[in-house]
Amino acid sequence: MLKDAKKARGSRLRPLEASEAAAKRPKLTRAEKKEQIRAALFAAAAKVVGEHGYSNAQVAMITTRASVAQGTFYNYFESQQDLLDQLLPAVGQEMLSYIKEASRGVSSDLEREERSFRAFFEFLKINPDFYRILYEAEVFAPEAYKRHNEAVARGYVRVLERAMDRGETRITDKRHLEVVAQMLMGARHYLCMRFARTNGGDISLPDWVVEAYMSVVKDGVYR
8 A cells, every 4th residue: 555655646746747857948949949840841741742642742731740730831831832842852851961971981982882872772761751752753843853863963973073083983084974973873763663662662672682783883883
């Protein structure tokens, strides 16, 4: 009985302790709250588009998932299309940051290419909604699709250019850099469709696919 009484008293104290802990947390500034809501809308939109596609994504579905009033949506975006036009570049930036982090500390550009290749597929596995966001955007958010591809290509060209300057690539003409970048981006796209997805779901990329890709890259791009 005594133990039960102590447990009861302890359980009654917990909500008070929780409220005191909450009170000690610093309050978000107005700018921080605004950024938090904006991030929640992007996250909700990614889930909605990933599950239902761009054509079936509705503002009400997005705000419900984000736990935001529908009227609040228009404080952040002019329209549903405005959000969809910003969605891919925003999520795409997350992908690029993930790949950049995974590629840190490499000893060669060839190793960087393998790490970034693997990281691309890891990101898709962690964020399965990204696949639909990316490839449906060509039809439903073409400007966003163009901006995303240009951003990825620019980054790829920079990496290849630095490798060329160090003499680590077989490329000798800078005009060829973007061509090679687009070829490697295309390879990721088609390899993803063929080997990293099944019945609409994402699976781990087989190691032998990575080996085949890297053998071509090693013999054709890097020294």
